[in-house]
Amino acid sequence: MMTAQYIEDFPDSGDPGPESQAVTDVAHPATTYFSARLRSLSEAITLRELETGGVRKLNAPALYALLEEQSPDLAISLRQMHRYYNGTATPRIDVVYEIARLVGVSPRVFLPPSTDDGATIDDDQTENR
Numbered sequence: 001m002m003t004a005q006y007i008e009d010f011p012d013s014g015d016p017g018p019e020s021q022a023v024t025d026v027a028h029p030a031t032t033y034f035s036a037r038l039r040s041l042s043e044a045i046t047l048r049e050l051e052t053g054g055v056r057k058l059n060a061p062a063l064y065a066l067l068e069e070q071s072p073d074l075a076i077s078l079r080q081m082h083r084y085y086n087g088t089a090t091p092r093i094d095v096v097y098e099i100a101r102l103v104g105v106s107p108r109v110f111l112p113p114s115t116d117d118g119a120t121i122d123d124d125q126t127e128n129r
Contacts, residue, residue, distance in 0.1 A: 035086060
C-alpha cells in the first residue's frame with residue numbers, strides 16, 4: 001500500500017529545496033503479511049454476544065475491544081488497531097503476541113514462511129525482481 005505524505009524540509013539538512021515535498025511510503029513486506037494473516041484469521045473467527053446471543057465476525061473494533069478487556073496495559077488505540085488491520089502500521093512484538101494469544105494461535109502465524117536457507121519468501125521475490 002502506498003500513501004503520499006508531505007514533509008517540511010529539515011532546517012539543518014543544508015538542502016534549500018522546496019518548502020514541502022511528496023514522500024512515498026511503502027509498507028514493509030512483514031507488515032503486509034501480518035495484516036493479511038490478521039484479516040484471514042478474523043474472517044474465520046466468530047464471536048457470540050452473551051446478552052443477545054447474536055453472532056458476528058471478528059473485526060478490528062471487536063479485536064480492539066477484546067484486547068482492551070484482556071490486556072488493558074497494552075496501550076493501543078482503536079485507530080492504531082485499524083492501521084494494523086489494514087497494513088498501514090507495523091505492530092510491536094507485544095501486540096503481535098497478545099493478538100495471537102487472543103485468537104489462539106502461535107505468534108509465528110504472523111511471520112512470513114521461510115525457505116531452507118533461512119531467507120523469507122519475500123526476500124526471494126525481491127532478489128528475483
